[in-house]
Amino acid sequence: MLSIIGLIAILTIIILLISNRVTPIVALVLVPIVAAVVAGFGAEEIGEFFKTGLSSVMNVVVMFIFAILYFGVMQDVGLFNPLINFMIKISRGNIIAVAVATVVIAAVAHLDGSGASTFLITIPALLPLYKRLRMSPYLLLLLVGMSASIMNMVPWAGPLGRAGSVIDMDPTALWRPLIPVQLTGLAMLIVLAVLLALREKRRIAKLPPLAEAPVEVEEANEQLASELARPKLLWVNALLTVGIIAMLVKGIVPAGFVFMVGLSIALPLNFRGVDNQMARVKAHAPSALMMASIILAAGSFLGILNGTGMLDALATDLVQILPVAVVPFLHIIIGIFGVPFDLALSTDAYYFALLPIVEQIVTGFGVSSVSAVNALVIGNIIGTFVSPFSPALWLALGLAGLEMGKHIRYSFFIMWMFSIALVLFAVLIGVIGM
Known part of the structure; x- marks a missing residue:
């Protein structure tokens, strides 16, 4: 019963998010x-579930608030303009x-295995370039997310650490064995x-054609930018x-504290006086604050679904409804559906609840534990950054x-088809055994 309720709740949230009928805060709370x-x-x-969920995302919320403020100030002062101009020059505005x-x-950027730092490095730097070339920012997020997902197979990232702990x-x-899969994936x-990019062109x-702004508006914008x-x-x-x-990258101190200190240095460094500094913050x-509130709502969502046991129940029950004939290939089947699972299960539920069950079942049919892990990791990891659980x-x-x-509408099916292709390639070269 718990798994049915949990599945209905997750599907409802996904439908509400995709349909844009309510704000994410309403759906997630x-x-x-x-x-x-x-x-x-x-x-x-x-x-109590709410408190637990909130505590799990609080560090992300603090980092988010001060990271947005810091990179906003850096954009104001023109830090990324030389990079954007250089990329336009060498690419000559070539979208491909x-x-x-x-x-x-x-x-x-994802060599450190941290999705948050990867987005913090790439998006503020590349988003202005995408906007200048009229490229979709959703394409930027798709490409960065998929590239980071492929690199997320490194052992110091989360998925292999979780999987390794499950099979000791x-x-x-x-x-x-996953290195060839990574290289091929890239x-x-x-x-x-x-x-x-050809589709984007x-x-x-x-x-x-872009409508020309009134002269006075354009001059006002240029004057503000120059100031x-x-x-x-x-x-x-x-x-x-x-x-x-x-x-x-070093991870010596919490990321939120790093950006808090960075913002505290950047404001007086670039702007004199309290009024000018507060104007940039405002x-x-x-x-x-809007996105921080959404992350807090997501923390409530995760805390309740984890605390009630719905995610664990869902992971356990999903593997019990398959026909007996397909059970020996269960790891490949779960791998093929790994990206959709990302919309239904948190990373912890996938690796700590679903993986042990699948591994235990398929090893009884002569499949190695490593093959089971490889199938679930490769199939699921591409969808890491299309999931509301991330x-x-x-x-x-x-x-x-x-x-x-x-x-989700823009990226989901592209990521899923890519994931299936990568799973089939891993089967072909023997990384995933049958």
Whole structure:
């Protein structure tokens, strides 16, 4: 019963997000509460689940608020303008070159295995370029998310660490056979980026010419940009940003604290006086606070569904409804449906509840534990950043000013088909045994 209620709740939230009928806050807060009440939990229990869920995302919320403010200030002072102009120059405004460069930049940025830092590095830098070329920001999020997902197979990232703990195996040993899959995945993604860029070129060609802004409005915008720009402080701001990113990669102190300190340095460095500094904070605060409130709502959603046991029950029951004939291939089947599972299960529920059940079943038919892990990891990992369960994705949406429902509509089937192709390739080369 718990799994049925949980599945209905998750599908309801996904439908509400995709249809844009209500704000994400409404869907993420009210639907889990109704589900918990239907499942027989009282107000006190739901309150405890809420506290647990909130505590799990609080660090992300703090990081999100101060990261948005910091990168907003950096955009104001023109930190990313030289990079954007350079990329336009070398690509000559070539949409295909920009799309391919996005994949490469995101792959390098994700070497630390942190989705949040990858989005923090790539999106603020590349989003203005996409807007200038009239490219869809949803394409940017798709390419960065897929590139980061492929790189997420490294052993110091979350998925292999979780999987290794389940079968009591060193994540590094799990990773080595996956290296050819990673390299092939990146090559496939570059080809996909070219194809999507060609589609984007056709879309842009059909757009009407940009309407020229009235002279007085254009002059006012240029005057504001010139007043905020700090070309003489370019290298100082660049060093400050590089230092922040280095601290994120090292993980010595919490990311939220890093951006809090960075913002505290950036404001007086670039703007004199309390009024000027507060004006910059006020300019970027609405988007930061709006997305922070959504992440808090997502924390409530995760806390309630985890606390009630709905996610664990859903993972357990899903594998019990399949026909007996397909059970020996259960790991491949789950891998093929890994991306849809990302919309129904959190990462922890997938690896700590579903994986042990699948591994136990298929090993009884002679399939190795490593093959079971490989199938579930490869199939699921591509969809990491299309799932409402991913706090890093909410961060990316906030940085780019995008909506979860539109991102799912734009990216889901592309990611799913890509994931299936990667699973089949892994079967073909023997990384996934049968």
